[in-house]
Amino acid sequence: MSEAPRKRRRSWRRYALALILLLSGAAYLTLTNRQHLLPLIAEQDLIRFERWQRYTYASFGWQWPGTPDFSALDQRLSNAGVSLGAPVLVRVFKREFELEVWLKKGNRFERFETYPICKWSGRLGPKIRQGDRQAPEGFYTVDSKQLNPNSRWYRSFNLGFPNTHDRAHRRTGSFIMVHGGCSSIGCYAMTNDAMGEIWKIVTAALGGSQKRFQVQVYPFRLTDANLASRSDEPHAEFWQSLKPGHDLFEETGLPPKVSVCNKRYAFEPGTAGVFDGPQIETRCPARTAKVN
Numbered sequence: 403m404s405e406a407p408r409k410r411r412r413s414w415r416r417y418a419l420a421l422i423l424l425l426s427g428a429a430y431l432t433l434t435n436r437q438h439l440l441p442l443i444a445e446q447d448l449i450r451f452e453r454w455q456r457y458t459y460a461s462f463g464w465q466w467p468g469t470p471d472f473s474a475l476d477q478r479l480s481n482a483g484v485s486l487g488a489p490v491l492v493r494v495f496k497r498e499f500e501l502e503v504w505l506k507k508g509n510r511f512e513r514f515e516t517y518p519i520c521k522w523s524g525r526l527g528p529k530i531r532q533g534d535r536q537a538p539e540g541f542y543t544v545d546s547k548q549l550n551p552n553s554r555w556y557r558s559f560n561l562g563f564p565n566t567h568d569r570a571h572r573r574t575g576s577f578i579m580v581h582g583g584c585s586s587i588g589c590y591a592m593t594n595d596a597m598g599e600i601w602k603i604v605t606a607a608l609g610g611s612q613k614r615f616q617v618q619v620y621p622f623r624l625t626d627a628n629l630a631s632r633s634d635e636p637h638a639e640f641w642q643s644l645k646p647g648h649d650l651f652e653e654t655g656l657p658p659k660v661s662v663c664n665k666r667y668a669f670e671p672g673t674a675g676v677f678d679g680p681q682i683e684t685r686c687p688a689r690t691a692k693v694n
Contacts, residue, residue: 407583413621435686446525446619454498460584460593466518468505472599476615483507486606489677490615492580494590496522496537501592503603506677510655517600520584521591525531526621527637529563532574533634535587538563539621539640539645541667545614547603556582557601566682570665572583575612578638580617616657616679624648643667661685 416571446531459466470478479485482505499519502512523614524536548560558581564573579589582597584635592600607615622628624645632638647669650658654673657679663686672686 409465415444416687417504425501433479449497449525451634453521456518456574457584458693461521465595466520467520468516469596470515470599470613472595473683475599475602478515479608482512484512484514485601487610488607489610489612490604490607491651492600492604492615492617493680494519494537494580494617494619501590501596501600503600505603507675511651511657512522515599517592517596519590520593521586523588524584526635528573528640529568529578530573531574531586532576534575537586537588537590538568539619540567540616540644541682542564542619543614543681544608544617546606550579553579554579555579555589555591557597558582558589559601560605561619566662566684567665567667569682570662583641612678614679614681616660618648618651620644620648623660627655659687661687663687 405616414687456466459481476636478654482503484507489511491504491511493502493504495518496503501517501519502513503517503633504513505514522537524534527536528540529538542561542563542566543566544559544562548562550558550560558579559579561578563578575588580600581589581591582594583591585591586592621641622632624641629638629645631640643666647658647660647667650656650669650671654671656674657677658672659670659680661668661670661683663684668685668687
């Protein structure tokens, strides 16, 4: 077969795939606009479908809706009243496929940008063991030694799994990253363009006055309604234990002090004027998460 027919065949395949994507996207939007139908579909099936959509977008080189304008980073920083080099904090919400970057502005952190996550693997819930293909949940800190400019997946930073809490529960695994590309076995894949911008922000922060930054990884937005709707799930108590730290940050705009007391996450308010992500220690402060 000559090269021209091969090219035409590849083009038709791409068009067919695009049509399938558009039709399936329309079906998904129809379902999400009819909330009474969603309980009939398993949440994990919806997550798989969204992964497929995002992977297809990435394979065509399309930007997922809501993706920032990466060419206008300087202007966006200026509009937000912040600059490269400001201390940073990162939050991840698995179910929403979102990664937030917060930057210090004045005496607290404010949300600068929300980036679509291209892919994460596994189910909602913490990573338990090496090879379970789970993306972890919990509180982590990242310093300059955890940055990898020559990553297999463009650029990456290591979350530092297992942390003190993970080790207390004998959870195993290694090299859990936030990285470029759109492929994941336990990591959070951001696409190269998104990771390129995140890399600029976190390396500038760690190259300045910040020694380490905090990464808060949640299964979903920790609203009372979301937690209540999942109260019968196996990891409900673990998810509930993350909420005090989540709420402290929401209230104060400062990275909470995170420790592990009797194998449970424990939290104290962050210190004003201190913007490093505090290292997670084994100790029992006055304020402790109620459940494991």
